[in-house]
Every structure is written in structure tokens, then in C-alpha cells.
Amino acid sequence: MIISIWRYSHLALAITSFVFVFLATVTGIVLSFQPISEQIQPFKIDGIEQLNVEQTIATFKKQYPEIITIEVDANQFVSASVITKEGNSLNGYFNPKTAAFLGQKPEVSNLFKFTTSLHRSLFLKGIGRFFVGLGSFLLFLIAFTGAILVIKRQSGIKKFFAKVINEDFAQYWHVILGRLSLIPIIIITLTGVYLSLLKFDLIEEKKDKHNLNFETTTVAEIKSETSVFETISLNNVETLEFPFSEDEEDYFILKLKNKELLVHQYSGQVLSEVKDPMVTFLSNWSLVLHTGKGTVLWSIVLFIACINILFFIYSGFKMTIDRRKNTVIPKNKFTKDNADIIILVGSETGSTYHLATAFFKGLLDKGNRVFISDLNSYTNYKNASQLIVLTSTYGEGEAPINAKKFLTLLHSVKQKRLMHYAVVGFGSLQYPEYCKFAQIVDANLQLHPQFQPNVELFKIHNQSESDFKNWARKWSQSVDLDFDASTLKVSNRARKDQLFTVVDKTDINIDNTFIITLKPNKKLKFKSGDLLSVIPKQDKVERLYSIGKIDGNIVISIKKHEFGVCSNYLYNLKVNTQIKAVVKSNTSFNIPKAKTVQDVVFIANGTGIGPFLGMIQQSKPITKHLFWGGRTKQSLQLYKNTIDDSLNNKSLASFNMALSKETNDKVYVQNVVAKQQDLIAKVLSNNGVIMICGSIAMQNQVLDVLNKITTNTLQQPLSVFEQNNQLLTDCY
Ligand SMILES: Cc1cc2nc3c(=O)[nH]c(=O)nc-3n(C[C@H](O)[C@H](O)[C@H](O)COP(=O)(O)O)c2cc1C
Known part of the structure; x- marks a missing residue:
């Protein structure tokens, strides 16, 4: 339940802020190029950190009779406003080492001007700024709830960066990129909110005033100390305003990164110093972090983060739409109390509903009285004799969202009738707790006095349709129902x-x-x-x-x-x-990975050899044995060349054939398998795998033979090897 609150919050926030976030992100992508476009201009002079202010003033004074200001911007470009010897005023970028004029400040391009307005206020002035600020805050909440969802999904904060299993493109990359861009997005959003609050004067920038009078300036002139300008390197300067006149009470105003100094124009002594308040410090940093001003590297990070936000919008909505499409419980024709068969579904992202729905409809079509619902709706059923639980597993072997209450309900609800049950687990072998929740459900039903099993717990990897049809076949046989599982129509x-x-x-x-x-x-x-x-x-x-x-x-x-x-x-x-x-x-x-498995036995009849024709040719360092059953020698002709080639180039170790119509003593593939019991036992005890493909009838016969072999020679039933994933089947 908890996870659903976070998921709904994440989704609700995404929906409400969609327009603002989308616009802010697209404009953000454009604006992330602004610092880069500024940095590539030819006004940067290397080594300005080695120049001090004293030297710079001297260099400028040699060239120009009057200087009004010198500024150093975030790109470390030095600009100045001066009067030349000819009496002309000159404004623009200068080389601080020579005071040579480099060029005028270029106008900000119309694209950046337009995009900045859109980004800041959506061209709606104050109200626009408010909504953009709000959008930024909502995006922060989206990032926060997203981080919680990742923590829940990964089962703990320590596993935040642990491997994510790739089952679905949108889901996988939403998590992977979400983790990587979490910090930049939190920075972008919080600085965005801060800048909005500043604009609305909700955060006040209270600066202390300089305390200066004529006496201070006179006293300062008398003391002969080294000028403060010699101790400050140029790259720490923001602006330097020159004295208005030569009067000794006029002074330099030097704005550094964290304070403002008033400096005596003759002695170079500090007359007054006012430190910037914390708010100014935060504002400066917010601006740099939000805009990437002056740093190409951070601008690139901002650009990537914005692209990721666009991807999150796409993948997030795709996941939601898929989930909604998937989790539609079909309409019931019978009520829970007049149905004979109850199907309860446990599903997180809805995939299990596809097979559940196909099964439900298949049973209905055959005239059965079936009722379908989710596991959380478990209750008492007046007439039902069969309960079928189809459930996936989530987290680390946990219940999916609509099944969390099931176990509690199972023990609290009084079931008047004795019911037969079957549990099918849907999961993925990539998770260590494969189909764990289905196992737990099965164990609880086993212990429940009102329930009796009719088929064993069945696990299905990756929503395999053919495996599900196999189970449906087994189940319908166990309850003696006329039901052809192969006709199930899965949407x-x-x-x-x-x-x-x-x-x-x-x-x-x-x-x-x-x-x-x-x-x-x-x-x-x-x-x-x-x-x-x-x-x-x-x-x-x-x-x-x-x-x-x-x-x-x-x-x-x-x-x-x-x-x-x-x-x-x-x-x-x-x-x-x-x-x-x-x-x-x-x-x-x-075919299993060569790292884990060294021997594989393929068993097929008829056209079931199809997938093995590819596998026997694969040049994996796995020893492969093929058993095939057909009718006559001529039946083999279709496959003979491929099998001979594989035997010749040793990618296939052995080939055993059974022909049922060639001689009077009908030989089937299970008969030749039975003759090779040593090979089968060796492969299974060596952690090898047996793969069966072909008709269900053949599969059943082969499984009987294999069970005999394992029981006699390895003293274990075949089910032990089945549980260990050493038996793979694809029969129809
Ligand atoms: C975050 C996450 C955790 C999962 N944990 C498990 C697990 O512990 N065991 C397992 O067998 N499958 C696990 N799975 C796989 C799902 O059970 C499997 O994809 C199933 O088909 C999903 O069905 P549903 O969409 O109906 O919920 C997990 C999948 C995800 C995305």
C-alpha cells in the first residue's frame, strides 16, 4: 500500500506540473547552450589569477587618462569603461595584461532573450514567474518521490545503486537515468525555487551599510601601508569602481566575490569593509548552479539533466498508460457467490492480467461459471469449488500491489466450503527470489484447513504463454474439464x-x-x-x-x-x-550460458527439432546431445544436413534417433532416452540441462522416463532437477 501512495504522488505531481515542467525543460535545454556560446568567444585571457588589482590599475592608467569601472564576469572576461587620450569613451572587453581593447560586448542573441523570457515567466510576467517557480518546486517533489520509489524498488537505500533488471525499456531507463540525474535535478529545482523566491522578495537581501566619514579618509592617507590592491588577484574581483574625482574623500569601490571594500584612492587602505549576507552568497551560487554561467562542464550536466527530464516525461507516461491498459479486470458475468471457479490475480504492472483474462474468457466460453478479481478482494465464496491464484512477485520476493492484503484476508475470512486450489507464480529467473510470493501463497493455502491442492505450484518465467498453456492443460485435466488450453486467445x-x-x-x-x-x-x-x-x-x-x-x-x-x-x-x-x-x-x-552449464541434452519429436537446429550449430563450449523421434528415415531428410554438419564440426557430440514407422517394433524418442540413462544421469548430476520440444504426449512420456532414471540412478525425483531449472520444456 505504502508504495502505491508514493507512486500515486509521483504520478499526480507529474500530471499537474506537466506543462510547466515540459516548457521549462525544453527552454532549459536551449539555455544550457548560452554559457557555452559565451565561453567560446575570444575574450578570455589566460593567467588573470596571477595579476593583482594594483598591477591592473597601473596598466590601465598608462593607457587611459580616465577609467570609470573594471569588471570581471563569470567567464573571467575583463571588461572596462574608459576615456581614451582622444577624449572618447570606450566600453567593452580588454586584455588586463596590456589594457588593449579586445572588442565590444556582443548583444545577447534574440533566441536566448526569447527563451529566457519564456523560461522565467512564460511571457506572463509576475503570474508566469509564480507558476514557473511552483513548477520547479513540483519537479523537486517529483524527484524526491521518485527517489523514494527507487529505494522501495531496490529494497533499501543501501541498494540504491544496485543492479536493475532490464525487463522493460521504459521502466529500466526511467530508473537508471533517474538515479544518475537525481542530484542535478534536485539542484536545478531547488535553485529555481530560490531564485523565484528572491524575485518575489520573499527572501530579503539585507546588506550592511558602509560606515565612512571624512575623518576616516584623512587619517587613512597619513598611514603609509601597502595597498590592499596588491593583495587581491584580479580573478577575485567582480567590479572595481574608480573614484569620481581626485578629492581625497572619493574612494575606490571594490566588489569581491563575498564582500565590498571602500579603498582610499591614494594610500590603498581599506576604509570600510562590508561582508555579503548569506542570502547574497546563496543567490550567487543559485544563479551559477541554475544557469551554468561561466562553466561549460556544469552547462553540459544541466543539458543532460534536461534531456533526461524529457525522457522521464515520456517513459513515465508510457509506463502509466501500459499499466492502465494492462490492469483491466474483465467484466464478470457471474457473481462471486454463484461462480464455481474463482480466479484471483496478483499483479503489479498488469502483465499477469493478459494471461488471466485469456484463461477466464476461455473457461467462460466453455460454459463454466467463473468469477475473476484481484487477490486483495479475497472473500468467502458460497458455491465455488475451485480457487485459482495467478500472481507475480515484486520487490525482493514480496506481494504485488493488489495482493498485499491477501494473506491477512486468507486467515481472517471464514470459508464455509472446502475448495480446491492451484497457484501459478509469475516471475523472472533473474531475481533471486523467483516466484517467492506465489510460493508463500501456496504454503499458506496448504496449511489452510479449507483448501486442498489439485495441481502443484507452477512457476512461469517472463510471462511465457506456452508455459501457461501447459499449466492450463495440467489443471483442466486434474479437474476433469473439457478445455483446450491451446486455443486460449491472449490479447x-x-x-x-x-x-x-x-x-x-x-x-x-x-x-x-x-x-x-x-x-x-x-x-x-x-x-x-x-x-x-x-x-x-x-x-x-x-x-x-x-x-x-x-x-x-x-x-x-x-x-x-x-x-x-x-x-x-x-x-x-x-x-x-x-x-x-x-x-x-x-x-x-x-540454451543456457556456457559459464554455468557444460552439458545439454536436447529431446524432440517431429517439428520440435526446429529450435535445436539452431542450438546444435552454436559453437558454444557446451557438450550437446540430440535425441529425436520421427516416423521414417525419410522424415529425417529435412534435418539431416544440419545434423551431419554439426556432428562433423563437433558442435554436436552425439545424435540418437528413434523411428516409429520404420520397423515393426515401434521405437519412440523416450525409448532411446531410456537406453542412454547413464548419459542422462551424468548430465543432470553435472548440473547440465535437459531441453524438450515437441508434442505434449511425447513430453509426458519422456518425463516419465527421466523420472525413472533420476530416481533409480541419482536417488532423487525429477522434480528436484526441475526446481533447479535443469529441465526446460517448450511443448504444444
Ligand atoms: C522491481 C521488480 C522486482 C521484481 N522482483 C521479483 C522477484 O523477487 N521475484 C520474481 O520472481 N520476479 C520478480 N520480478 C519480476 C516480475 O514478477 C515479473 O516481471 C512479472 O511478470 C510481472 O507481472 P505483473 O506485471 O503482473 O506484476 C520483479 C520485477 C520488478 C520490476
């Missing part, structure tokens, strides 16, 4: 189709199978085991194909079904034509 999240060119397509073989090779038209990152999503125009239903990557192309092995809409569509594509599709990453079925 397409902001689908961005890409173009692919058909570069090769084989004829169909004896089993009506063919291989299609597609080349992405644009550079695309993908791996063998990822999924190609195709939506044929005819029925607009998404199909997912496991892909292999060979020479940067996508290779798919497809069985052409007589009335199969998508398989016929793909088969009828001609070489060099283009198709629209999307590659979906499927990290739970990519």
Missing part, C-alpha cells in the same frame, strides 16, 4: 510487427512437414528457442512457432495440416516474398 500487447523475407522454403516431406527460412528485414536480436508470433489475416488468431537461428536467419520446422490456416499460409509463401510477424523472447527456452 496482443502493443504489437509491433516486423517484416521478414522468405529466403528459403523446402517442399513438404513424407510427413507433410517443411522448413521455412526467414530473414529479418531490419537488424533483430533473437536466439534459438525464441518464438515467432504470426497472425494470419484469415482468422486473426496468433500462432507461436519455436524458432532456430542459423546464420542470422529464422528457421522453423512446420507441419502442414490439411485445414491448418497458418501452416497453409506459411507453406504457400513464395521465396522472396515478405511476411509480418513478431519475435517474442522466450528466455526460459534459450
Whole structure:
């Protein structure tokens, strides 16, 4: 709940201040170039810190009979106002070492003038200034609430800069850039607020007055001490006003960075010194920090910070819109009390709702009485016999936002009927506490007297649709429901189709199978085991194909079904034509990293070999073994060259084949796996991985065989290796 307060505050502040922040940022980007454009002008003389004021006055006096002022600006350019020997007045930049005139002060460009007005007051004078000041304060609050959100997300201030897992572009960069530009943004906003308060006289700059009379100046002339001008280097000067006349009561006014001195014009003694109040010190620093005046480096930091603010506006709103789009609970047809099946969803950013909704609709379509809600709405259900919990995990193994109250409710709400339950955890293997909250929910339901499990806790990495369909299949079998999980229609999240060119397509073989090779038209990152999503125009239903990557192309092995809409569509594509599709990453079925795993066993039947065709060719220092089941020797022809090449160049260590229609004794892939139990046991005990792709029927048979092998030879059930992520499946 707490995190939601901070998130809503962050969002509410962003929405209310959007216009001002946007305008201030865009103008800020333009204005950050002003100090840079000033610094590149040719008026800077190196080494002015080695000159003292005495020397400078002497140099100027040699050249000009009368000097009115000398100034040193934030860029360390020296300007002066003098009268020449010819009696002309000369104003502009000078070389303090020679008193030579360098040029007139250039006019501030119209672009900077215009942008400054817009930045300061939106051309609305006082009221505009007020709103800009307010906008600056709101941006400070946004940065502050953002920092709190990062602390919460990272589970503590100490982990503020710890690694962030990249699951979503907008979210990842919002956090990464937010952390990096937090300090500059806080500085920009606080100095902005300070400067506004100054403008409205809400902060008063009370300067002390000099205490000087004629007697002081006369006494000063008598004492012969060294001139103060000799002790002050020129770069510390802001302005030096020369005496109005030669009368001894007229003096120099020397404005330094932190004080003002009145200096006797003949003796060089300090007649009076007034220190700047704290307010002036802060005002000067605020101006420098807010505008970058005089420093190219800080101007660049300000520029980058402004660009980041624009990115935060984009990524922040994108995340909000995505979240809103995602977290729509579908309309219930049945009430909680007249439904038989209750689906409760736990989700932080809404992704789980896609699969939950598809499942809910699939069950409804089959005439089931289903009710869906979020986990925080858990209550008693009069007629329901099945509870399904679909929940993600957040923070460090914590409940997502709409599930925080669930565990308390579970123990306080009295459930009159005995219910069967199933829990599906959605998470990411990149987090150490993988699907932890689902585990906690499952453990609590196990201990609850009113609940009985019907399938084991099921964990899903990266919202894998195929894994979810596998679970849905298992669950529907366990409750004896006529439900075809493969027909679940999952809505397409902001689908961005890409173009692919058909570069090769084989004829169909004896089993009506063919291989299609597609080349992405644009550079695309993908791996063998990822999924190609195709939506044929005819029925607009998404199909997912496991892909292999060979020479940067996508290779798919497809069985052409007589009335199969998508398989016929793909088969009828001609070489060099283009198709629209999307590659979906499927990290739970990519070949593991060679660092962690040394041996991998691939098991497939039929077209399930597709992703493995890419994997066996990869030249990773992993020992790879392939088991494949087909019907006849001819069935192998499609894949033979790739397998032979891989065996020849040793990227594949062994190949075991089972042919079910070649001889009378039907041999299936699970039979050849059973014969290689030593290899399987060695791979699993060596922390290796087994990957299975193909039909569900084959998967079930293979899992039985594997379980026997692990139980007999390693004295552990297969589930132990499954929990250890040593068993990866992608079956349909
Ligand atoms: C900040 C953050 C923390 C996460 N922590 C975990 C975690 O501890 N364990 C885990 O398995 N997944 C974790 N995840 C991954 C999410 O559970 C996963 O992305 C899930 O699919 C999100 O589903 P949802 O959008 O429905 O909440 C985390 C994600 C984020 C952004």
C-alpha cells in the first residue's frame, strides 16, 4: 500500500506540473547552450589569477587618462569603461595584461532573450514567474518521490545503486537515468525555487551599510601601508569602481566575490569593509548552479539533466498508460457467490492480467461459471469449488500491489466450503527470489484447513504463454474439464510487427512437414528457442512457432495440416516474398550460458527439432546431445544436413534417433532416452540441462522416463532437477 501512495504522488505531481515542467525543460535545454556560446568567444585571457588589482590599475592608467569601472564576469572576461587620450569613451572587453581593447560586448542573441523570457515567466510576467517557480518546486517533489520509489524498488537505500533488471525499456531507463540525474535535478529545482523566491522578495537581501566619514579618509592617507590592491588577484574581483574625482574623500569601490571594500584612492587602505549576507552568497551560487554561467562542464550536466527530464516525461507516461491498459479486470458475468471457479490475480504492472483474462474468457466460453478479481478482494465464496491464484512477485520476493492484503484476508475470512486450489507464480529467473510470493501463497493455502491442492505450484518465467498453456492443460485435466488450453486467445500487447523475407522454403516431406527460412528485414536480436508470433489475416488468431537461428536467419520446422490456416499460409509463401510477424523472447527456452552449464541434452519429436537446429550449430563450449523421434528415415531428410554438419564440426557430440514407422517394433524418442540413462544421469548430476520440444504426449512420456532414471540412478525425483531449472520444456 505504502508504495502505491508514493507512486500515486509521483504520478499526480507529474500530471499537474506537466506543462510547466515540459516548457521549462525544453527552454532549459536551449539555455544550457548560452554559457557555452559565451565561453567560446575570444575574450578570455589566460593567467588573470596571477595579476593583482594594483598591477591592473597601473596598466590601465598608462593607457587611459580616465577609467570609470573594471569588471570581471563569470567567464573571467575583463571588461572596462574608459576615456581614451582622444577624449572618447570606450566600453567593452580588454586584455588586463596590456589594457588593449579586445572588442565590444556582443548583444545577447534574440533566441536566448526569447527563451529566457519564456523560461522565467512564460511571457506572463509576475503570474508566469509564480507558476514557473511552483513548477520547479513540483519537479523537486517529483524527484524526491521518485527517489523514494527507487529505494522501495531496490529494497533499501543501501541498494540504491544496485543492479536493475532490464525487463522493460521504459521502466529500466526511467530508473537508471533517474538515479544518475537525481542530484542535478534536485539542484536545478531547488535553485529555481530560490531564485523565484528572491524575485518575489520573499527572501530579503539585507546588506550592511558602509560606515565612512571624512575623518576616516584623512587619517587613512597619513598611514603609509601597502595597498590592499596588491593583495587581491584580479580573478577575485567582480567590479572595481574608480573614484569620481581626485578629492581625497572619493574612494575606490571594490566588489569581491563575498564582500565590498571602500579603498582610499591614494594610500590603498581599506576604509570600510562590508561582508555579503548569506542570502547574497546563496543567490550567487543559485544563479551559477541554475544557469551554468561561466562553466561549460556544469552547462553540459544541466543539458543532460534536461534531456533526461524529457525522457522521464515520456517513459513515465508510457509506463502509466501500459499499466492502465494492462490492469483491466474483465467484466464478470457471474457473481462471486454463484461462480464455481474463482480466479484471483496478483499483479503489479498488469502483465499477469493478459494471461488471466485469456484463461477466464476461455473457461467462460466453455460454459463454466467463473468469477475473476484481484487477490486483495479475497472473500468467502458460497458455491465455488475451485480457487485459482495467478500472481507475480515484486520487490525482493514480496506481494504485488493488489495482493498485499491477501494473506491477512486468507486467515481472517471464514470459508464455509472446502475448495480446491492451484497457484501459478509469475516471475523472472533473474531475481533471486523467483516466484517467492506465489510460493508463500501456496504454503499458506496448504496449511489452510479449507483448501486442498489439485495441481502443484507452477512457476512461469517472463510471462511465457506456452508455459501457461501447459499449466492450463495440467489443471483442466486434474479437474476433469473439457478445455483446450491451446486455443486460449491472449490479447496482443502493443504489437509491433516486423517484416521478414522468405529466403528459403523446402517442399513438404513424407510427413507433410517443411522448413521455412526467414530473414529479418531490419537488424533483430533473437536466439534459438525464441518464438515467432504470426497472425494470419484469415482468422486473426496468433500462432507461436519455436524458432532456430542459423546464420542470422529464422528457421522453423512446420507441419502442414490439411485445414491448418497458418501452416497453409506459411507453406504457400513464395521465396522472396515478405511476411509480418513478431519475435517474442522466450528466455526460459534459450540454451543456457556456457559459464554455468557444460552439458545439454536436447529431446524432440517431429517439428520440435526446429529450435535445436539452431542450438546444435552454436559453437558454444557446451557438450550437446540430440535425441529425436520421427516416423521414417525419410522424415529425417529435412534435418539431416544440419545434423551431419554439426556432428562433423563437433558442435554436436552425439545424435540418437528413434523411428516409429520404420520397423515393426515401434521405437519412440523416450525409448532411446531410456537406453542412454547413464548419459542422462551424468548430465543432470553435472548440473547440465535437459531441453524438450515437441508434442505434449511425447513430453509426458519422456518425463516419465527421466523420472525413472533420476530416481533409480541419482536417488532423487525429477522434480528436484526441475526446481533447479535443469529441465526446460517448450511443448504444444
Ligand atoms: C522491481 C521488480 C522486482 C521484481 N522482483 C521479483 C522477484 O523477487 N521475484 C520474481 O520472481 N520476479 C520478480 N520480478 C519480476 C516480475 O514478477 C515479473 O516481471 C512479472 O511478470 C510481472 O507481472 P505483473 O506485471 O503482473 O506484476 C520483479 C520485477 C520488478 C520490476
